[in-house]
Amino acid sequence: MNGETLGSFLRTRRDKTNPDLIGLDPVGAPRRVPGLRREELARFAGVSVGYYTRIEQDQAGTASAQVLDALASVMRLDDVERAHLYNLSRSRSPSRMVRDAPERLHHRVASLFESLREAIPAVALGRRGDVLAWNHSGHELLFGHLPFEAPTDAHRRPSVPRLFFLDPDTRDLYDNWEELARIHVAYLRLTSGRYPHDAGLAELIGELAAGSGDFASLWAEGDVADCTVGRMLLSHPTMGSLDVDYQVWSQPESPDHRLEVYTPNDVATRNALALLPGTGAPPSQRSPQSYGRTLPGSALASGSSTESSTVRGSPAPSGSSGSRGRRRRGSSGRRGSGDDLIVVVIHLAALRGLL
Numbered sequence: 001m002n003g004e005t006l007g008s009f010l011r012t013r014r015d016k017t018n019p020d021l022i023g024l025d026p027v028g029a030p031r032r033v034p035g036l037r038r039e040e041l042a043r044f045a046g047v048s049v050g051y052y053t054r055i056e057q058d059q060a061g062t063a064s065a066q067v068l069d070a071l072a073s074v075m076r077l078d079d080v081e082r083a084h085l086y087n088l089s090r091s092r093s094p095s096r097m098v099r100d101a102p103e104r105l106h107h108r109v110a111s112l113f114e115s116l117r118e119a120i121p122a123v124a125l126g127r128r129g130d131v132l133a134w135n136h137s138g139h140e141l142l143f144g145h146l147p148f149e150a151p152t153d154a155h156r157r158p159s160v161p162r163l164f165f166l167d168p169d170t171r172d173l174y175d176n177w178e179e180l181a182r183i184h185v186a187y188l189r190l191t192s193g194r195y196p197h198d199a200g201l202a203e204l205i206g207e208l209a210a211g212s213g214d215f216a217s218l219w220a221e222g223d224v225a226d227c228t229v230g231r232m233l234l235s236h237p238t239m240g241s242l243d244v245d246y247q248v249w250s251q252p253e254s255p256d257h258r259l260e261v262y263t264p265n266d267v268a269t270r271n272a273l274a275l276l277p278g279t280g281a282p283p284s285q286r287s288p289q290s291y292g293r294t295l296p297g298s299a300l301a302s303g304s305s306t307e308s309s310t311v312r313g314s315p316a317p318s319g320s321s322g323s324r325g326r327r328r329r330g331s332s333g334r335r336g337s338g339d340d341l342i343v344v345v346i347h348l349a350a351l352r353g354l355l
Helices: 006-015 038-045 049-056 065-074 079-090 107-116 136-142 160-166 168-173 177-194 199-211 213-221 267-273 338-351
Strands: 122-125 131-134 229-236 240-251 254-264
Touching (some): 006 049, 038 065, 065 079, 079 177, 122 136, 131 136, 136 229, 136 254, 160 168, 168 229
Antiparallel strands (some): 229 240, 240 254
């Protein structure tokens, strides 16, 4: 299930446009709902009300780039929202959904990932948020209640969106879950516009909408955003409160594959991350591990058959198995080519005190 159309996106953006920002008289007729009326948006965009109404009802065929630009300008859409608008306009004709060939981690991303080793916590993600690889420190920071070998199982690979909305342990990890949830949903919407005929992506969105009231409510708001950099406030079961930034790196040759790295925002977090597996601390000082728990079905990439691996060259640490008990508590990117990106990330880790 995706279900979003050009018209439905326009409606959500129109409802969220502040009339005062486009010069409408604030003392005009009382408004029953916030946002712009259809006739107001049409007038400011220079199109007839009838034509705009047909666009919003998905009955006008293909809207020209000039009309889309005018509508986007009136509603003050940002670059990401404009890109999503144009993506939807290009995919308006009904078409058969396609189940893509198995996704493989691009060799440049894999090379970069292996070059990092354990210098900094890192996770490699696919188009739909499936975990294609993680290093030991990245695994322990965010996914320690799952088996370290999980990304190697092509049919039961961890799915970050499923974990985030359907797995209680993952939800308990984030003190700023609500803020990050909005970013997850907005980014998933952006991806759905880029790949409107991806059957696996549509199934993921449908599953989350049916299984999570929070996801369904956020999806209905219609927000869209890129997910490139942000802050995560964690309540880690073994390291306590952590304050980290996530940064997303991608390769032009493989924009679907994202490398997320995690860096500390304060001294206490930096010292805690230094105790993660493989970051240089003696084994006796490392945080306890928890491996071997069976992945919850709702957190798995449904029907996934992509290939990946965990980082080679570092043996998996041993530890007790079983689920961790967590307290119940009610995210513009940078791009770079392989070698330059390795240098930048290694330098970043050194500056953060992780090397």
